[in-house]
Amino acid sequence: MNYVKQVLGGDLRKYTMALILLLVLAIFHFLTNGLMLTSQNIVSLLMANTYVFILAMGMLMVIVVGHIDLSVGSVAGFVGMMSAVMYKGGTGAPWWVCILIGLGIGVGVGAWQGFWLAKMGIPGFITTLAGMMVFRGAVIWVAEGRPRPAPPELKTFGYDYIRDWPPGVREHLGVNLPTILIGAVGILIVVFFQFRSRAKIGRVLGETPDLSPVIVRSVLIALIMGFFTYLLASGRENTSVPIPTLIVLVLVILYSTLTQRTPLGRHIYAVGGAKAAAALSGVSIPKTYFFTLFNMSILAALAGLLATGRTGSAAPADGNMWELDAIASVFIGGAAVTGGIGTISGTMIGALVMASINSGLNLMHAGSDKTMVIKGLVLLAAVALDVFNKQQGRASITGRLFGKKPGEEIQELTDQKKDTKEVEEAVSAPATPQSS
Amino acid sequence: MADGSVILEMRSITKDFPGVRALDDVSMKVHRETIHAICGENGAGKSTLMNVLSGVIPKGAFEGQILVEGEEMAFSGLKSSEAIGIVIIHQELALIPELSITENIFLGNELSSRLGIIERFEQEKTAKDLLARVGLTQNPRTQVKHLGVGQQQMVEIAKALSKDVKVLILDEPTSGLNEEDAANLLELLRTLKARGVTCIMISHKLNEIAEIADWVTVLRDGKAVADYPVEAGKVDEDRIIQSMVGRTLDNRYPTRTPKIGEKVFEVRDWRVEDPNVPGRLLAKDASFFLRAGEIVGFAGVMGAGRTELARSIFGRNFGVYKGGEIFIKGEPVSLRSVKAAISHGLSYLPEDRKLLGLNLLDSVATTITSANLKAIQNGPLLDVVTELKVAEEYRAMVGIKTPSVQYGVRTLSGGNQQKVVIAKWVFPEPDVLILDEPTRGIDVGAKYEIYKLMQRFANEGKAVMLISCELPELLGVCDRIYTLCEGRVTGCLDAAEATQEKLMRLMTTLSTTN
Numbered sequence: 035m036n037y038v039k040q041v042l043g044g045d046l047r048k049y050t051m052a053l054i055l056l057l058v059l060a061i062f063h064f065l066t067n068g069l070m071l072t073s074q075n076i077v078s079l080l081m082a083n084t085y086v087f088i089l090a091m092g093m094l095m096v097i098v099v100g101h102i103d104l105s106v107g108s109v110a111g112f113v114g115m116m117s118a119v120m121y122k123g124g125t126g127a128p129w130w131v132c133i134l135i136g137l138g139i140g141v142g143v144g145a146w147q148g149f150w151l152a153k154m155g156i157p158g159f160i161t162t163l164a165g166m167m168v169f170r171g172a173v174i175w176v177a178e179g180r181p182r183p184a185p186p187e188l189k190t191f192g193y194d195y196i197r198d199w200p201p202g203v204r205e206h207l208g209v210n211l212p213t214i215l216i217g218a219v220g221i222l223i224v225v226f227f228q229f230r231s232r233a234k235i236g237r238v239l240g241e242t243p244d245l246s247p248v249i250v251r252s253v254l255i256a257l258i259m260g261f262f263t264y265l266l267a268s269g270r271e272n273t274s275v276p277i278p279t280l281i282v283l284v285l286v287i288l289y290s291t292l293t294q295r296t297p298l299g300r301h302i303y304a305v306g307g308a309k310a311a312a313a314l315s316g317v318s319i320p321k322t323y324f325f326t327l328f329n330m331s332i333l334a335a336l337a338g339l340l341a342t343g344r345t346g347s348a349a350p351a352d353g354n355m356w357e358l359d360a361i362a363s364v365f366i367g368g369a370a371v372t373g374g375i376g377t378i379s380g381t382m383i384g385a386l387v388m389a390s391i392n393s394g395l396n397l398m399h400a401g402s403d404k405t406m407v408i409k410g411l412v413l414l415a416a417v418a419l420d421v422f423n424k425q426q427g428r429a430s431i432t433g434r435l436f437g438k439k440p441g442e443e444i445q446e447l448t449d450q451k452k453d454t455k456e457v458e459e460a461v462s463a464p465a466t467p468q469s470s
Numbered sequence: 471m472a473d474g475s476v477i478l479e480m481r482s483i484t485k486d487f488p489g490v491r492a493l494d495d496v497s498m499k500v501h502r503e504t505i506h507a508i509c510g511e512n513g514a515g516k517s518t519l520m521n522v523l524s525g526v527i528p529k530g531a532f533e534g535q536i537l538v539e540g541e542e543m544a545f546s547g548l549k550s551s552e553a554i555g556i557v558i559i560h561q562e563l564a565l566i567p568e569l570s571i572t573e574n575i576f577l578g579n580e581l582s583s584r585l586g587i588i589e590r591f592e593q594e595k596t597a598k599d600l601l602a603r604v605g606l607t608q609n610p611r612t613q614v615k616h617l618g619v620g621q622q623q624m625v626e627i628a629k630a631l632s633k634d635v636k637v638l639i640l641d642e643p644t645s646g647l648n649e650e651d652a653a654n655l656l657e658l659l660r661t662l663k664a665r666g667v668t669c670i671m672i673s674h675k676l677n678e679i680a681e682i683a684d685w686v687t688v689l690r691d692g693k694a695v696a697d698y699p700v701e702a703g704k705v706d707e708d709r710i711i712q713s714m715v716g717r718t719l720d721n722r723y724p725t726r727t728p729k730i731g732e733k734v735f736e737v738r739d740w741r742v743e744d745p746n747v748p749g750r751l752l753a754k755d756a757s758f759f760l761r762a763g764e765i766v767g768f769a770g771v772m773g774a775g776r777t778e779l780a781r782s783i784f785g786r787n788f789g790v791y792k793g794g795e796i797f798i799k800g801e802p803v804s805l806r807s808v809k810a811a812i813s814h815g816l817s818y819l820p821e822d823r824k825l826l827g828l829n830l831l832d833s834v835a836t837t838i839t840s841a842n843l844k845a846i847q848n849g850p851l852l853d854v855v856t857e858l859k860v861a862e863e864y865r866a867m868v869g870i871k872t873p874s875v876q877y878g879v880r881t882l883s884g885g886n887q888q889k890v891v892i893a894k895w896v897f898p899e900p901d902v903l904i905l906d907e908p909t910r911g912i913d914v915g916a917k918y919e920i921y922k923l924m925q926r927f928a929n930e931g932k933a934v935m936l937i938s939c940e941l942p943e944l945l946g947v948c949d950r951i952y953t954l955c956e957g958r959v960t961g962c963l964d965a966a967e968a969t970q971e972k973l974m975r976l977m978t979t980l981s982t983t984n
Contacts, residue, residue, distance in 0.1 A: 231855070238855045239862070295851045297843040304840060308829035314787055314820055315841040315894075316809040374831045 040247035041254070051368060051383045051416070058387055062394030069397050070390075073269030076262075077276060081193065081344065083389040084278040085110065085337040085353075087382060089360035090367075091289045092330035094381040097364050098293075099326045100306045100373030101158030104357050105147065105165030109331055110338030111353025112169040113139050117339055118182035118348035129185035133339060140335025143169070144328035152324035161327070166357070174350045181349040184342045191281065192343020196274045209267040210274035217263025224259070225252045278340050285333075290378045302326060307374030362409070363388055366416040387412070476540075477502045477668050478523075478556075478637055483534035485518055485527065492518040493532070494692040500637065500685070505659055505669045505702075507679040510689035511714055511941070516672050519689065520639055523670075524558040525551035538637075555636030559626045561645055567615035572597040574614055575629045600628040603665075604658055619747055620651025627658065631667075638662065639670045644678060645773040648750045656682050674771035676978040680705035688713035707978070708971070715941060715970035722918065723946030726925045730949065731762035733800070734933050735902045740794030742775075742782040742957075752778040752789055754957040760902060760933035765924060767948035768937045769973050775957040776937045777821050780904050784818040785811035798901075812841060817900035819891055821907045821937070827891040828879050835861035835875040837890050842898040864893040869919055885916025892923060903927055904935045909943065921947050941970045953977050 042049065063070035089106050096103045116139055117132040127135070143165065150161040196212045198204040203211040228248055236242030266275050293299040304312035305322045313319055337356070342348045367384025369376025391412055395405045478500040485493040493515045500506045510516050521527045523536065525545030536543045538554055545551045548558075565574045572593050581589045581596075597610035604624040614622060623643060630638050640659075644652035659669050660682060673679055679686065681703065688696040688710060696713040700706075736759040744750040752775040760766050768776045781788035783796065785808035796803050798814055805811040811818070820826035828837060838861045839846050846857045861875040868889045872882060879890055888908065895903065905924065909917040924947060928934050938944050944951050951968050953961040953976035961976035 234855050235858075238859050291851065295854065297847065297852065300836070300840065300843060300852065303831070304829055307831040308825070310826050311820075311829050312840075314781075314784075314808060314818065314826050316785075316807070316812045318807070318809070374829065 037247065040244065041250045043251070048368070048377075048380065050419075051366065051380060051387065054416070055383055055387050055390065058390045058394070062390065062397065066394065066397045070394055071265070073265050073267075074273070075393060075397065076265055077195075077269055077273055079389050079393045080279045080282075081276040083385065083392075084192070084276075084282060084344070085341045085356060086359045086363060086385045086389065087282045088285060088333050088337040088340070089356060090363040090381045090385045091285060091378055092326075092333035093357075093360040094364050094367070094369060094376050094378055095289075095293065095302055095326045096158065096330050097361070097369050097371075098306045098373055098376045099302050099322060100309070101151065101323070101326070102361065103147075103158060103162045103165075103327060103330045105143075105162040105169060106330060106334040106337070106360060107353035107356035107358075108166045108169035108173065109140065109143050109334040109353070110341065110356055111173045111348075111351075112143075112176075113137075113335040113338035114184070114342035114352050115173045115177050115182065115348040115350070117188065117342060118184040119176050121183070121185045123183050124185075129187035132185050133188070136339045137332065137335050140332040141328075143335070144331030147331060148324035148328040151327050152320035158323075158327060170354075173352070177348070177350045179350060181347045183347045184345075186346070188339060188343030189346060190277060190343070192278055192340040193346075194277045195272060196277070196280075198272050198274075204271055209264070210269075210272075211267075213267035213274040214263060216275065216280075217259060217267070220263075221256045221259050224255055228252050228255070278344070281336075281340070286378060286382060293378055298322075298325065303374055305373075359385075359388065362413045366413060368420060384416075387416070475501050477538065478670075479537040480519075480523070481535040481537070483519070483522055483532060483536075485522060485532040487518075491692050493522070496534075496689070496692070496694045498687050498694055498697055500668060500670060503663055503666055503668055504684040505663055505671060505682050506685045506687065507683035508670060508672045508687045508689065509674065509676070509679060509710060509714060511939070514689040514714075515692040516689055517641070518692075520558055520641060520670075520672065523551070523639060524548055524556060552633050555634055556639065557630040557633050557635045557637070558639040559623075559630060559641065559643065561642045563619075563622050563626055563646075565614045565622055565625060568613060570611045570613055571601065571608060571617075571625055571628075572610040574625060575600060575610075575632050577629075579633065596632065597628070600631050601625075603631060604628045605654070605661075618651070620647050620654060623647065623651070623655060624658065627662075635667055637668045637670060639672075641672045642674065642772065643671060644673070644675065646747075648747065652678070674773075674978065676705075676707045676710055677980075679710070680707055686710060690714060707975070711971050711974040711978075715974055722942070724918065724922050724925060726929070728763060728765070728928065728949050730764045731931065733759050734762045734798065735760040736797040736800075737783060738795045738797070740779065740783065740796075741792035742778055742789035743792050744778075745789050751792070752957050753782060753794075756794070756954070756957070756959050758952050758959060758962070760935055762901075762931045762933055763928050764950065765928050765934040765936055765948045767944035767951035768935065768954060769941060769944050769951055770954035770977050772939065773956075774954040774977065776954050777906055779954070779957075780818060780906055780935070780937060781820075783811075784808060784816055784904065787818075812898055812900075815899075815901035816904065817841070817895035817898060817902070818904040819895045819906060819908055821910065823884075823888055823891055823910075827894075828887060830880045831878070833876050833878055834865065834870065834872055834882070834890055837879050838864050838875070838893045838897055841894050845897070860897070861893075864897055868893045868896070868923055885912035885919075888912055888916070888920065889923075892920065896927065900932065902933045902935065904937070906937045907939065908936070909938070909940075917943075941973055944968075944973070945970065955980055 059070060069075060089110070093103060093106065113136040117136040120127045120132045120135055121129065147161050147165055150156045151158050196210060198210050199212055203209070228251060232243050232248050293302065301312065301317045301322045304315065304317055305319055309319060338353060341352065363385035364376060364381050365371070365384070366387055367376065367380035367382070369381065388409060391409060392405060395408060476499045481497050483493050483496045484491070496515070496519060508516055508519070518527070522532050525547050528546045529544040536545070538556070543554065566577065569577070575597050576593050581592050583589055594610050601608065601610060604627050606621060606624050606628070608617065608621065614625060617625065627638070643655055647655065656678060659671070663669060671683070683700055683705060684702060685699050686696065686705070687694055690713065738757045740753050740756040741751060742753040744752050756779055770776045778789055782791060783805070785805050787808055796805060803814055805814060805816070824830065829840070832840065835857055839857050843852060846853050846860065848856070858875060865872065865875050870882070870886050870889045870893065872886065879887055882890065892908065908920055924934050924936065936944065936948060945965065945968055949965050951963050951965065951973065952959055953973055955977055958980065960980065963972060
């Protein structure tokens with residue numbers, strides 16, 4: 035038990051949703067007679083959900099800071115449409131100008147919404163509800179109600195793969211070599227950081243962690259990353275890692291670092307967790323608010339551009355309800371409605387759970403009506419499970435799997451960034467008498 | 471039965487909380503149609519007594535008896551005490567700002583028809599009469615948010631009158647009011663008395679008690695130490711003060727020999743306006759200074775403006791700045807934001823630990839570094855390993871008991887949480903450390919450790935500003951003590967010459983003779 039903990043890095047609870055993701059994948063793999071975990075399906079799942087991943091990253095920060103952004107679908111749709119309208123079927127601006135204009139719109143919209151929240155004190159819900167209506171209307175307005183062809187160059191970013199190279203490798207080995215190389219470098223980097231961090235803890239804190247859990251952890255990481263690398267590399271000819279997925283990966287690394295390892299990230303959690311205490315610690319609340327909404331709209335613009343690239347045209351209904359997919363991913367990924375809690379990695383797992391359910395049901399020809407019903411119930415169940423999980427004196431699902439006693443839970447609960455009143459009650463009671 | 475002039479009697483009330491005896495065999499009689507003042511230091515047991523009286527602490531949860539007009543009562547909650555005619559008005563007003571005066575008066579006791587529909591016009595008519603009785607001329611349909619604090623207090627009283635009040639309990643009724651509103655309120659209490667309402671008033675303000683009280687009860691450490699009739703206008707304030715503080719200092723404070731250096735921090739003519747009540751100044755031309763190596767106390771009753779003054783100085787975190795200058799080592803500085811205050815070497819440990827000091831979702835380590843992330847920054851990134859290292863250093867320094875600095879602050883006891891907050895504010899290595907009620911709500915052992923820490927910081931050459939409600943604490947650890955009364959600095963005493971009596975007098979009187 036303790037060893038498992040050492041390997042996984044202390045806190046098992048954060049793996050609950052990851053386990054559920056694996057379970058979902060396995061169940062659908064079984065139900066669809068092995069269609070789920072095929073290269074082709076995973077590739078298309080990743081590609082089709084690019085916009086959810088990107089929007090959910092921004093949404094995580096907005097929700098952690100204690101607000102919500104309802105406008106992201108409309109903003110994405112508007113940006114996609116503007117890129118197409120400016121292009122005018124090749125007679126207007128060049129494709130790269132269209133992209134710059136699209137991102138510029140994201141910057142402008144972000145500054146606009148950030149201004150109303152941070153400077154004028156209009157709650158994010160209202161600011162972005164207005165934005166949702168304004169930009170949805172604007173999409174239909176500029177589109178004059180009909181779909182428009184997008185710059186074909188956008189396809190590179192939204193609907194393309196790393197090509198097979200050098201020639202002949204695919205024929206001989208049956209894989210996409212660049213993908214394998216990227217995967218291998220990725221594994222090396224991650225494993226390198228595992229060992230570097232161990233060395234640093236030893237140097238700075240004077241207590242080097244045991245070597246064997248680090249090795250086991252590195253092997254596990256290598257196996258998982260290796261499996262998915264192979265899965266992606268071994269598909270049809272000239273298909274492999276989608277370019278948009280590479281963009282998402284870069285963003286995940288960027289935003290994980292931002293939220294976990296920079297002062298700005300700390301400020302976002304501080305403002306969401308205890309606004310008054312953050313203000314008294316020298317954090318500027320307006321600046322933090324402004325950044326989260328500003329950043330969200332830029333990501334929405336990017337999501338809109340990539341989605342337009344994927345379909346090759348912009349339609350007036352593009353982006354409809356995307357905000358809900360993003361919000362659902364964030365909450366399934368363990369964020370708290372009250373703010374202050376949530377991670378990028380959790381959110382990505384939340385988004386993958388939703389995407390897998392979508393994809394699995396699609397493979398089973400369930401139809402979008404039933405898919406929606408099931409997705410709604412999954413959202414409710416996931417959050418209910420999370421709340422249930424954190425209630426006093428009850429072992430979590432993961433805890434039970436590893437045979438943990440309820441008592442150990444409470445300590446851990448408070449150890450991590452998770453919330454609920456029950457925790458507070460559970461902890462404050464035993465904590466008081468043992469005061470120094 | 472007992473003599474008819476006694477409307478309310480308490481017999482041998484004792485109430486224990488875990489670890490504390492809040493009330494210890496308190497007996498008192500309240501006479502019909504009098505204004506009965508109850509005073510005592512913070513923590514003397516006044517609020518507990520009021521909670522017992524109003525049924526918030528129900529029969530059975532305390533020992534002793536309550537008799538109203540000779541009959542023993544068994545209150546089960548606020549409703550049952552109100553049914554008898556005992557109504558309490560708390561220090562924090564309990565009105566709903568968005569509702570009208572009428573709706574507030576009848577909230578929870580709506581006059582409704584058999585179908586459950588509120589009788590609006592009946593209510594409004596009654597509300598109008600009640601407002602007239604408390605001297606308000608506002609339209610009863612006015613939303614409460616449009617009223618000033620003084621008028622809201624009157625609405626509270628009107629609400630109490632609507633319940634056919636016999637005994638009206640007021641907890642610090644003038645603490646949030648400006649002088650004019652306070653005078654009006656006292657006048658109203660006199661009028662109510664003439665009309666047959668008995669008032670019990672909890673107050674720190676001796677001048678008010680002297681003005682209107684007919685009877686004084688003093689509580690100290692849960693005991694009624696004095697209980698005697700007075701003649702309004704001729705109250706011996708010194709006698710009350712002696713009863714309030716008459717406690718001996720025992721060995722609860724570590725000793726030290728101060729090494730006091732140069733003036734490092736000075737505030738001149740500081741003025742702050744209440745953000746909610748325009749025109750009400752919370753700090754009135756406050757001037758003071760701190761020297762290196764010195765622990766300087768700030769004494770004042772609740773509402774004297776100590777916290778407001780401190781938070782205003784700390785980067786204008788509270789209130790509306792209306793003037794005043796700050797000098798650090800003789801140089802004038804302008805601290806317009808908390809960030810600026812921190813970078814100029816100020817730290818402020820807030821009074822409300824849970825709300826203002828901590829993010830309960832954080833770990834010990836992330837809390838300690840939260841006011842000084844610069845120190846663990848490595849380029850654009852935070853160095854989380856170094857963070858653990860410095861957190862561990864500060865944990866050891868202030869003596870936080872936790873299995874690891876990665877534990878959540880929520881798991882710690884109050885005293886340990888307070889030490890985490892202290893570590894957080896020492897971590898930026900301030901020159902001036904402002905501590906606002908650093909020992910509130912923590913046990914004696916942890917208090918002693920915190921005093922030792924304060925002395926250690928002072929010995930390192932920092933200036934320590936200690937705001938505290940507990941006079942013995944100020945006398946025990948400070949080198950010099952300022953007194954504040956209603957936003958004014960009313961005195962400054964060296965620890966050697968200060969006594970609780972002297973401080974209490976300066977804290978409760980506005981005359982600046984010193």
